Amino acid sequence: MTQNPVENNVEKNVEKNVENNVEKNSVTLLGLGAMGTALARAWLAAGHPLTVWNRTPARAAVLAAEGARVAGSAAEAVAASTLVVVCLLDDDSVAEALADADLAGRDLVNLTTGTPAQARVRAEWARERGARYLDGGIMAVPPMVGVPEAGGYVFYSGSRELFARHHEALGVPLGTTYVGEDAGFAALYDVALLSAMYGMFAGAAHAFALIRKEDIDPASLAPLLADWLVAMAPAVHETAGRLRSGDYTDGVASNLAMQVAGTPTFLSTAEQQGVSPELLSPYFALMRRRLAEGGGDEDLTGVIDLLTR
Numbered sequence: 262m263t264q265n266p267v268e269n270n271v272e273k274n275v276e277k278n279v280e281n282n283v284e285k286n287s288v289t290l291l292g293l294g295a296m297g298t299a300l301a302r303a304w305l306a307a308g309h310p311l312t313v314w315n316r317t318p319a320r321a322a323v324l325a326a327e328g329a330r331v332a333g334s335a336a337e338a339v340a341a342s343t344l345v346v347v348c349l350l351d352d353d354s355v356a357e358a359l360a361d362a363d364l365a366g367r368d369l370v371n372l373t374t375g376t377p378a379q380a381r382v383r384a385e386w387a388r389e390r391g392a393r394y395l396d397g398g399i400m401a402v403p404p405m406v407g408v409p410e411a412g413g414y415v416f417y418s419g420s421r422e423l424f425a426r427h428h429e430a431l432g433v434p435l436g437t438t439y440v441g442e443d444a445g446f447a448a449l450y451d452v453a454l455l456s457a458m459y460g461m462f463a464g465a466a467h468a469f470a471l472i473r474k475e476d477i478d479p480a481s482l483a484p485l486l487a488d489w490l491v492a493m494a495p496a497v498h499e500t501a502g503r504l505r506s507g508d509y510t511d512g513v514a515s516n517l518a519m520q521v522a523g524t525p526t527f528l529s530t531a532e533q534q535g536v537s538p539e540l541l542s543p544y545f546a547l548m549r550r551r552l553a554e555g556g557g558d559e560d561l562t563g564v565i566d567l568l569t570r
């Protein structure tokens with residue numbers, strides 16, 4: 262394995278790579294899992310001097326061959342650049358990896374998935390150690406990194422100044438969307454979008470289960486399903502409008518009373534096809550509750566009120 266430990270030298274922090282007369286700031290990256298490795302390759306490809314560290318050193322070897330400097334410890338890596346990006350498994354691994362690092366004067370960008378509360382605590386933890394802090398929620402999978410047309414991006418929240426200062430470097434691997442000074446907001450937006458994604462996957466799982474026993478090729482259902490989900494997706498804008506106005510009946514095309522009346526058809530079809538209703542039933546139960554409370558003229562927005570009580 263090629264190792265190139267960096268010196269604990271402040272001079273290194275301002276090292277820049279001059280390529281096509283454009284100076285590129287150096288970046289330190291802790292964590293070379295699937296996502297970290299993809300991020301590293303994007304920065305290297307863009308000409309950013311990159312120092313990497315990974316708990317298991319073998320994972321860094323291939324990046325050393327591609328031009329990254331490999332630090333012998335997390336503390337050494339942190340000392341190498343002002344911009345320190347962390348992409349580890351979870352919040353505990355961030356605490357463990359950075360335990361012995363001197364964060365004073367560092368701009369810490371944490372792309373590790375966590376809860377809003379963890380992000381807020383981590384921001385305060387960084388501040389107490391003299392670092393500025395930006396939290397990130399990655400809306401992409403590794404193959405989307407460094408591929409702008411794939412549409413991947415990162416939610417950022419926390420220090421606006423840090424975000425502005427490093428906007429160029431942060432925008433190299435994925436798009437950037439800043440969502441506010443509250444360090445917890447990036448995680449909140451991240452988890453909100455991913456939660457909706459799981460709801461979509463749950464619906465798709467039920468749909469595939471319904472056709473499973475029939476002579477229907479799942480590949481023939483897939484494009485119909487994808488098109489239908491895309492056609493329905495803009496309904497979230499109507500939901501947002503109704504939440505803002507507080508009027509859940511305004512412009513409703515398919516009211517709750519009609520939709521609840523249709524639920525036995527879905528449940529009977531599931532039974533006839535030998536499919537468990539366990540993914541659909543909780544949502545139908547909420548719809549019935551809202552109807553019982555007098556929401557028959559609304560759309561489905563009232564379900565949100567039931568969830569947030």
Ligand code: FVH
Binds near residue numbers: 317355
């Ligand atoms: N991969 C994905 O599809 C998703 C996309 C959305 C964002 N997530 C989050 O990104 C974080 C990193 O994910 P990853 O895909 O890189 O994860 P792994 O490949 O499992 O790599 C994990 C790295 O974390 C290191 N690590 C784990 N525990 C510790 C520890 N206690 N101290 C120091 N480092 C630790 C691990 O090191 P090693 O096992 O190689 O020694 C890897 O570098 C994550 O939050 C996702 O939720 C990815």
